[in-house]
Amino acid sequence: MKVATLCYGKDNEWRFDGASLADPQLVIWFSDYARAKSPDAFDSLRRTCPDALIVGCTTNGEIYKGEVMEGACVAAAVRFAATRVQGAFLIVEPQGDARAAGRRLAAELRADGLRGVFVLADAFGLNGSDLVEGIASELPDDVIVSGGMAGDGGALGGSTLAGLDRTPCERGVAAIGFYGEALRIGQGVAGGWDALGPSRHITRASGSVVYELDGQPALEVYERLVGDAGTNARLRHPFCIKPTADSAQDVIWEVVGIDRESNGIVFIDKAPEGHWGQIMRGVDDHLVDGAAEAARIASSDPTSGDALGLMVSCIGRKWAMGQRIGDETEAWWRVVVPVRAWGATSP
Secondary structure (H helix, E strand, C coil), X not given: CEEEEEXXXXXXXXXXXXXXXCCCCEEEEEECHHHHHCHHHHHHHHHHCCCCEEEEEECXXXXXXXXXXXXXXXXXXXXXXXCEEEEEEEECCCCCCHHHHHHHHHXXXXXXXXXXXXXXXXXXXXXXXXHHHXXXXXXXXXXEEEEEECCCCCCCCCCCCEEECCCCECCEEEEEEEECXXXXXXXXXXXXXXXXXXXXXXXXXXXXXXXXXXXXXXXXHHHHHHCXXXXXXXXXXXXXXXXXXXXXXXXXXCCCEEECCCCEEECCCCCCXXXXXXXXXXXXXXXXXXXXXXXXXXXXXXXXXXXXXCCCCCHHHHHHHHHHHHHHHHXXXXXXXXXXXXXXXXX
16 A cells, blocks of 8 residues: 655645655545635646546645645545555435435445445535435445545535535535455544533424423523533533433534524534433543544554555534644644554545
8 A cells, every 4th residue: 555645736736745656546635615616626636646536525624744724635645555446426416315325325335345435425415414324224334434524614604515536516425435355444533522411311303403401491401501602612512412321322513503592502413302412521632632542543453554544523623622723633643653644634
């Protein structure tokens, strides 16, 4: 396996950072919205890597070799010695069935030797939870599924783009399958968020809004612990959502808005009535430790040759940490560099 990284210059051309890589099979790229929407960046990348599968999306900030960047285009090119890659792409219809879209993508990639699937998708044009459920339902349990939802630069109201072998687009979902016994994949997930209060039952929700927690107005419950949610207080206080109160399967959801008239809390994804939610608190040092722990888990079985490291973080961590977000990526980078991981990029 050989890996090389690239950056997109002011002259609208991609250049390798260091030695170039001949005949890459795969290029993964991440970009700010303006550059990704224009065909120039993709067209230039296609000229640079004419025979590669090219997958990418817009971001809320790019990560490159442990450094957080804004308004950039970064990419990693990969050539494998004994691994095959295959791509699948679709555009979900407005209000379309994301779970069905996931099943269709997985069906296209399902074949002997499949070891992992990497997915990038529009964050606003479809339900990400349903998409992942659909993909997982069609794949064997030992296939690792990873990836991320595209970003819009933190605007939360714009649009996000994803694409495969084309200029990224709205409602796009791109997936790459990796095949072969020689491939080794490590994946690590850690948070670093601290619990604030007990888990609470989501007793009433509709769409992306939670109206009641434990039968009480959700916003009132939230503000008793975090203060005025109309301020930046909510940036450091997301929710941990899980199917049961004691489940180990949980996800962190940011509070993206409030509805004072209905005493509701607004999330970016469909609010799961009947699930459980626990208010969390972001402490910078603990979040940094979480990033380092995720890197340690992912690299616990180090390779003797080159490896590609992909760091996928979320806008909520960036909101919470502000200027200290660079500490998180630096902590991740310090762990992966000794195991020869090259390139760090992220939605």
